[in-house]
Amino acid sequence: xxxxxxxxxxxxxxxxxxxxxxxxxxxxxxxxxxxxxxxxxxxxxxxxxxxxxxxxxxxxxxxxxxxxxxxxxxxxxxxxxxxxxxxxxx
Numbered sequence: 893x894x895x896x897x898x899x900x901x902x903x904x905x906x907x908x909x910x911x912x913x914x915x916x917x918x919x920x921x922x923x924x925x926x927x928x929x930x931x932x933x934x935x936x937x938x939x940x941x942x943x944x945x946x947x948x949x950x951x952x953x954x955x956x957x958x959x960x961x962x963x964x965x966x967x968x969x970x971x972x973x974x975x976x977x978x979x980x981x982x
Contacts, residue, residue, distance in 0.1 A: 898941055901928060907955040908946060918958040926962075939963045 899905055903925045907918055931938030939962050949956055 898929075898931075898938060898945065899925065901925075903928075904942055904946065904955060904959075908949050908953065913954055915954040915957065918954040921955070922958045922962060936963060 896902075903921050907913055907921045910917070926935065929938060939959055943956070943959050943963070946956065946959075951957075
C-alpha cells in the first residue's frame with residue numbers, strides 16, 4: 893500500500909479493518925501512531941495526508957473522526973524561550 897512511509901507499522905490501516913472498533917480504541921491507536929511516526933515535525937501535515945490516503949473510508953468511522961479531531965486539536969507551535977528563541981534552528 894502507498895501509505896507505508898506515512899503509516900509504516902500499518903496502525904491506521906489496520907484500524908479501518910477492525911470490525912466494531914470504538915472511538916477509544918482509535919484514539920489509542922492514533923496516539924501510538926503519533927509516537928512512533930516520523931511526523932512529529934509536521935503532525936498536522938501527516939494527519940491531512942492520512943485523511944487523503946483513507947478518503948475512501950466512511951466519514952463516520954471512528955478512525956476518520958479521530959484523525960479529524962487530531963487535525964483540529966493539533967497545537968500551534970509557540971515561540972521558544974531562552975537562547976533557542978533568539979537563535980534560528982540550524
